[in-house]
Amino acid sequence: MQEVQGISPQMVYAVWRRHADVWVRTWRTNLLPPLVEPILYLLGFGFGVGAYINEMGGVSYVEYIAPSILAISMMFGAFFEATYSAFVRMYYQKTWQAIAATPASASDVLVAELLWATTKSVTNATLMTTAILSVGYIVNQPLISMQGAILMPIVAIPIGLMFAGMGLILTSYTPSIDWFNIPFFLFVNPMFILAGTFFPLSEFPPVAQNIAMCLPLTHAAIVTRTLAYGDGIENLIFSITYITIMTVVMTYLGVKLCLRRIVT
């Protein structure tokens, strides 16, 4: 059993490279969304809705949502990859099954899934940060601090891993690909609105604030917001602790539960 479930960095890389190769093959269509989406959000919500809002949480509305959409894209990048895409590879394309006949182990495959999902988070964060900086440059209003822009891809790593782990937990359970719509509808989409992303948590009644503080996206958004504003990261202790613990627990559970499903 030890060896069946062992992890070899070289094999993890080989599996990760397979996913990266697929991405590179279709790079044009893959680059577009994370570059175009933030521009739409900033235009529509930031400048459009923002025209009716003087300020939100002490900054202009467009500055308020810039870090929010970064956190959201880190979440979606990893979560989508570890759910829908991973399930397609597991169930429809039988990619995992094909790899099971090579020296790579099932654990290698799952760790590579986590890392690949995290990679998507990081590329999303990088591309979006670039897009947001460009928009800021055009409208002559820096939307993210330079120091924050540099750190965004780095914080996307733990944030991406956390959501990748949660995604794998769902993948270990899902009976069909359509089933993912349920957690997306009940959990991801509400979080999208309620995590202090489009309006500050302080506007919520206390109960809702406490609930929001339990949501992973809330903490991801707190981190990206603090970095974007160039505020001191000493205020982030709680969120970083939350993300660290969640990352460890979720990735561990995700791999363990998926192993139970595929190693039969």
Added chain:
Amino acid sequence: MKNGAISAKSLTKNYGEFCAVNNVSLEIPKGICFGLLGPNGAGKTTMIQMIQASSPITNGKLEVLGMDTISDSREIRKKIGVIPQEDNLDPDFSVRYNLLVYARYFGIGLDEAKEKAEELLKKVELTDKADQEINNLSGGMKRRLIVARGMINEPELLILDEPTTGLDPQARHSVWDQIRIFKNEGKTVLLTTHYMDEAEILCDELAIMDSGRILIQGNPKELIKKTIGDNAAELVALSFGKDEETLNLVEKKCKLMKVSFSRVTDRIILYGKEIENIISEFKDEGNLTDIIRRRATLEDVFLNLTGRQLRD
């Protein structure tokens, strides 16, 4: 047998409560082509998944190429090639790139992999299709590509799970050729198939499984001789109405005279020395549409052992 390719001792595999492989002991020497036959659900694929050390065994001991499947699973997979029952080529890549990506899992460098890929594509006659997408291939081409993929690491043991199911005769022969070439290099082949003629042609030795157990094992020719004899005869009739009654009569007679037989939908197949006695009794029976005398085959052994009921 110390230098065997595969050695299973009291091997058992449970899926939950269900026992898919039940206390199987099997020794496969190196350098032969071994066939694993059996009806649907017999446990052939389960055996293969344990041999490739990706599915943990429940009980017993299993050694592949002298290595233990529990402690040396990676090492085992490095040295074997597996052609799975289900098509699991990577639809995201071209034909050639499928081989290159697969080579990476074996730690083969890109230059070497490229060389091997060209060589293998030529071998399975897919050089023209090297840059095609997988979805543009026919079933037979996919199968040949999977065979090529299974040989990318120059395995010592090649495992093929129903490699020719759904192939046209040409493609079948092409796969058979690959198996023969591979075996002639002194390497070992483990093959499952539902085609008895294929097993008879390719296998030096085979085992017939049913419901997770091995029923019989040996050289195909000897197995036929031992269990069936040289000859068989088929009494053919429709399997309903009056004809069915006739078949029932034949069946009764066989039981009475202790003649071994198999009943398959529209016919009864007779084996052994008493064939002619039964035939002479029924040759004027108007409800029998045909009486065929022929050489006994592996299919007779199979039907006789596993019975006529359909599996799911």
